[in-house]
Amino acid sequence: MSDALLVERARRGDAAAFESLVRQHYRAAYSVALAVLGNGMDAEDACQDAFIKALERLDEVRKPERFVAWLMQIVRNRARNLRNYRRVRNAKPLETVAAAGPSNPGADAERSELRGRLETALGDLSEIQREVVLLHDLHGWKHGEIAGALDISNGMSRQHLYNARKLLRERLGVSTLEEYSND
């Protein structure tokens, strides 16, 4: 079902349509939030906040077929607000903890360590580089989709991806990436 139809139904209070929008776009939203905030837990908070905010403001969507680009703006704003709040309050330092409860302590510890290293390495990129590399390599979008959602050109998307990957490889080391990609 298209985004336009799902948005129309969600506007009328259709819970299943709203859930479909969440399921379809959560990973993209998470990628953008993670790019801004730098850790998974905060990114999850920002995503939940953003989806609720998006529902509240759903009547403002003028082009429902471009819902995802509109949603990404909300996610980015909510993530930046949360980041500023964290900075001001300094109540919760950025941490690289595992998001899930441990079901297999050994594997989870390894996964948690990798997550931490990836998040640290991502911290050395610019926000736009993080957004592009996560949307491309984590979420699986193509440059056209990234360009549309982030309001940049295809060429810039390619450039950011190239630079981001190069920096990440330098930070993480080829062996680390190979080790994990063989999992």
Next chain:
Amino acid sequence: MIDDRIDFSSLDPTEDRERFDDIVHSITEAAAGQLAARRARADVFAQLTSWWRPLLAAAVITGIVSIGALARSQTATTPAETEIGLAEAIGVPEQIADWVWSEEAPSAAELLVVLEEEG
């Protein structure tokens, strides 16, 4: 073309299906109130929409019938009947109304007699 994408699967929030379902559930649960309010608004709007056409049709029919009745009542009465009816309605004695419409000036005695009869 060599796919040199970086493996971010350890950061993928949808990788663990059970956990992802929990995340989605927590979002839809937080949105439940807002969705219910939207459903209620949509129901009211649907009700109004379903009643709008019959109400409009009834109003048009009432308007047509009223205009017709008014036109018939106006053509059925003569000007004199209208004038006397108006004088009666505002409490002016019939004889005085006749003098007003005929532009005939009554004598003081005639006026006195009429007022005494009314009083």
